[in-house]
Amino acid sequence: MAEFDFEQPISMEKMRDYRLTRIDEQMKIHELDCMITMRVDNVRYLTSFRPNSPNVFYYFRYAAVKAVGDDPWALVASGDYDRAIAFMPWLKQKVKPLPMDPMLSVAQFKEIFSELGLKKGARIGIDEMGFQLFQVFKETFSDYVFVDGRQAFAKAKAVKCAEEIYLIKKACAIAEAGTQVAIENLRPGLSEIEVSAMIHNEMILRGSEGGHTHPTQVNSGENAITLVRFPTERIIRNGDFVLMDVGCCYNGYHSDYCRTVMAGNPLNNEQKKVYTAVYDATMAAIEACKPGALTSDIDKASRDVLRKAGYEKYWYFGVTGHATGVCLQEAPIIGEASAKGEKPWVIEPGMVFCIEPSVHLPGVGGVRIEDMVAITEDGYELLTQTEYENRLLLK
Secondary structure, X not given: OOOOOOOOXXXXXXXXXXXXXXXXXXXXXXXXXXXXXXXXXXXXXXXXOOOOOOOOOOOOOXXXXXXXOOOOEEEEEHHHHHHHHHHOXXXXXXXXXXXXXXXXXXXXXXXXXXXHOOOOOOEEEEOOOOHHHHHHHHHHOOOXXXXXXXXXXXXXXXXXXXXXXXXXXXXXXXXXXXXXXXXXHOOEOEEHHHHHHHHXXXXXXXXXXXXOOOOXXXXXXXXXXXXXXXXXXXXXXXXXXXXXXXXXXXXXXXXXXXXXXXXXXOOOHHHHHHHHHHHHHHHHHHHOOOOOOEHHHHHHHHHHHHHHOOOHHHEOOOOOEEEOOOOOOEEEEEOOOOOOOOOOOEOOOOOEEEEOOEEEEOOOEEEEOEEEEEEOOOXXXXXXXOOOOHHHOOO
C-alpha cells in the first residue's frame, strides 16, 4: 500500500488496537488468562507478522502468545527473526525464534509464561497446536489448565473494523482486476492453466501477496461439473462454462469470489436455465444478509431458489457461504451440506461474507456465482462488482 504525505487511507495502528481489544474481550468472556495460536493467519491477527510460505508452515513454524491486557509475543522462524525485530516496532521487541522442530520450543514458551507472570491454575486457550507438542505442554506445564481457545478466536475475528473492511475491499479490487483480464482475453482454444496464469499474474502486479493456497481455480466443461478445483491442461471449447473462483491476500486480508462465463456461445437453453437459477440463488442469499438475521436464513434463501428451479440434486456439496478475513474461510460457515448440527450465528454489522451457491449439472456444466458482502447497520454493502454473464440470464 503506497504511502503519501497528503493522505492516510487507514491507520494500521488503530486496526491493531482494535484486534487486540477484540481478542481481550473474548478471552474474558471465555475466562481465559492467556491464548496461544500456531495458525499463521491468527498469528498475523495478533501480531501483524507476515509469514513465509504460509500454506507450507500453516501451524508449526510460527506462534503468538497473548495474555489478557498485555501485548502479544511473536515466535517466528529463525530466518525471520531479524526482520521482526528491525521492522515491527509495535511488537516492542517481544519476539523469539521458534525452532523448526516445534518440539524443541518448550524453553521459549517457558520464558514467555514467566515474563507474563502466569499463576498456578491459569487457563490457557489453545487455538491451534500439533498434538505431539500439546502433549508435551500438558506434561511440562502441569500448573496450567489448557482449554480449547478456537471459539474465542472465531468470535473475535468475526466482526471487522472499518480498517479491516478497507483492506478486504482492496483485496476484492485486485481479484477483480485479475478476473477482468481473463474475461477480456477468454476464447475457445486456451487451456485452463493459461487463463489461471492470466489472473494470477495480474493480481501479483496489482499488489497481491498471493492467491489462494492453490493456483487460481479455473474449471471448464466437465471439470466444472465435477469441480476439479485447480486448473488443468484441458482446452476450453465453444459452449463451455468457464468457472473462475478467484481470490488474493492483501495486507493479510483475503478476497474470494467467482464468476462463471461462457466461452463462445451457449449450446442449449438448459445452460441459460442453470445460470439464471444460480444467479437468482446468489441474489436471494445476498438479500438475506442483514443484521439480526441468522446465517441459516442465508442458506435457506439460496436453497429455496435452487429447489424451486429443480436443481436440488445438483447443488454444490459444500457450503452456501462463509466469512473471510485474515483467513480465507473462517467462521461463521453458512450451510455446509456435509455438516450436521451446524449452529446458526446471528448476523452483526462488521461481518464479511462470501456467498457462493453453485449447481453442477451433468451434460450441461457447472455454474458458481460468488460475491462478497460487508454487513452494515441496516443491510449490506456489495464488495465485488465484476459484471455477470448477462447474456445467459433468462429475463
